[in-house]
Amino acid sequence: xxxxxxxxxxxxxxxxxxxxxxxxxxxxxxxxxxxxxxxxxxxxxxxxxxxxxxxxxxxxxxxxxxxxxxxxxxxxxxxxxxxxxxxxxxxxxxxxxxxxxxxxxxxxxxxxxxxxxxxxxxxxxxxxxxxxxxxxxxxxxxxxxxxxxxxxxxxxxxxxxxxxxxxxxxxxxxxxxxxxxxxxxxxxxxxxxxxxxxxxxxxxxxxxxxxxxxxxxxxxxxxxxxxxxxxxxxxxxxxxxxxxxxxxxxxx
Numbered sequence: 087x088x089x090x091x092x093x094x095x096x097x098x099x100x101x102x103x104x105x106x107x108x109x110x111x112x113x114x115x116x117x118x119x120x121x122x123x124x125x126x127x128x129x130x131x132x133x134x135x136x137x138x139x140x141x142x143x144x145x146x147x148x149x150x151x152x153x154x155x156x157x158x159x160x161x162x163x164x165x166x167x168x169x170x171x172x173x174x175x176x177x178x179x180x181x182x183x184x185x186x187x188x189x190x191x192x193x194x195x196x197x198x199x200x201x202x203x204x205x206x207x208x209x210x211x212x213x214x215x216x217x218x219x220x221x222x223x224x225x226x227x228x229x230x231x232x233x234x235x236x237x238x239x240x241x242x243x244x245x246x247x248x249x250x251x252x253x254x255x256x257x258x259x260x261x262x263x264x265x266x267x268x269x270x271x272x273x274x275x276x277x278x279x280x281x282x283x284x285x286x287x288x289x290x291x292x293x294x295x296x297x298x299x300x301x302x303x304x305x306x307x308x309x310x311x312x313x314x315x316x317x318x319x320x321x322x323x324x325x326x327x328x329x330x331x332x333x334x335x336x337x338x
Contacts, residue, residue, distance in 0.1 A: 090113075092106075092115070095211070101180055101276065101307055103307070104312075108311045110139035115139070145157075149199065149206075158215060158218065173219065174223070177224075179226070184240075184243055186239045188238060192242050226268075229329065231274040233247050267325060269328050270328070274305055274332065274334060276307060295336065302334075
């Protein structure tokens with residue numbers, strides 16, 4: 087067992103939910119955040135508690151920087167109440183959504199929505215939570231295989247994730263003196279509700295991706311959740327500033 091605590095944005099569904107459960111199974115206290123679906127967040131907390139773990143959900147809009155101060159105060163109260171701690175150990179910047187549109191048709195509003203969640207939100211939420219992250223802690227930012235290979239329709243999304251990868255290297259450099267590691271996990275195509283669940287629900291697309299993946303199938307949430315948990319909990323204290331792709335060898 088461990089006395090570590092993780093904050094996972096978007097922890098009520100998909101990859102965030104899988105990460106939360108993997109960490110909880112290894113004794114980590116978990117604070118999954120959610121945007122609107124309090125019921126899904128409560129279900130994750132209930133699953134963790136039923137397995138003997140400890141968790142507390144936190145409502146957070148990662149696109150709204152004006153709400154970060156209040157969220158940080160609520161997180162501080164949660165840490166004190168649930169764990170008698172003033173700090174936490176792991177931050178997983180996972181919250182996100184996708185826009186699939188040709189470059190020529192992507193609107194400025196869609197671009198701004200992606201930027202607010204995937205780049206601006208990650209930048210300023212991490213900044214605001216820095217005083218609450220324990221020295222020697224670990225940060226994982228979520229990127230995408232779409233920063234390595236290009237698929238039409240993801241120009242804006244891929245650009246945001248590319249920026250997150252650059253930001254990760256700067257954070258690793260600047261937070262190194264505190265012993266905080268910062269890395270990127272870049273999933274390939276995963277069967278979740280992301281992007282309307284197209285990878286999961288479109289058999290033709292699913293088969294196409296599987297045929298272009300070394301391990302012969304599309305990824306599952308647990309493939310990524312397990313990888314994030316191992317990066318946070320394993321003997322990876324000397325790994326920082328790195329991009330780790332978890333794609334089963336997609337588009338090699």
